[in-house]
Amino acid sequence: MSDGTCAKRRLWRWHSNPLRRRDDIVEAWIVLAVWAVILVGGAVVGLVTAQAAAEAFTRQRAERRPVPAVLLADVPASASASGGTLALARISWTTPDGTTHTDRTLVDTGQKAGAEVTVWLDGRGALVTEPPSTTETAIEAGVLGVAAAVGLAGAAVGAGALARWRLDRRRIDQWGREWDLVGPLWGHRTG
Structure with a gap:
């Protein structure tokens, strides 16, 4: 097998395999969806949050004005x-x-x-x-954008882990039912 074919098989989880089950394909799609949400959704959420925060801080600088006061x-x-x-x-x-x-x-x-x-x-x-300075605005907006992206990534990973856990539970139950059917055909049991 050439290096290109081997690499393609490793990366492509949906290739033909006689042992592949429907749940294996579902799991592969879940992993792909989680990564897509993390990469694309995280970037979008982070940028939108950073932009909104920067606009809010800029609006504060425009609306607020310094006034001399006396103690x-x-x-x-x-x-x-x-x-x-x-x-x-x-x-x-x-x-x-x-x-x-x-x-x-x-x-x-x-x-x-x-x-x-x-x-x-x-x-x-x-x-x-x-109001925050332009430098403080950039830093705070960046931190808020990163926090939003990390929050979305955490939620995506958590949802993906929960879905994969449920698939694992379902596979274990299926294997148990199949063993109950196949086990007696293997002959004499000990114990």
């Missing part, structure tokens, strides 16, 4: 119970229409009352977190 009270250097560098503080800011607002937000510790801090507002004027 209304001192923020002690050890204000955070966890020992972090941020603490909740009361601030005041003025919107472009001249309205003054006050609220609480996280600021760096160790600042004095009257210090200017930058806060971020959404389109409705509510305090929000700073």
Whole structure:
């Protein structure tokens, strides 16, 4: 047999074989479908998720705007119970229409009352977190895309493993029934 023919037989699981059962063909198709879902579906899901995340982060950058605010009270250097560098503080800011607002937000510790801090507002004027930078957007979108692809791959492998397990159970039951028919024909049993 030539190398090409041998390789083709190894890769092609559906070739003629007198011992091949219908379940063997079904199993081969299941394996092929799982790999197709992992490769094609994973790529599509990953790209779509990454694109959607990038668009959402870009929209956040477009909608959110920085506004100068003033601290209304001192923020002690050890204000955070966890020992972090941020603490909740009361601030005041003025919107472009001249309205003054006050609220609480996280600021760096160790600042004095009257210090200017930058806060971020959404389109409705509510305090929000700073939007991610373009680099952070690319990284986060990539991570979310990979996570979506891995999630789909895990689901496909799990579904394929379950289907193959059920086929194995069915084959074992068939072999048991066939043995019950053929076993007595083999002659005297011991035991």
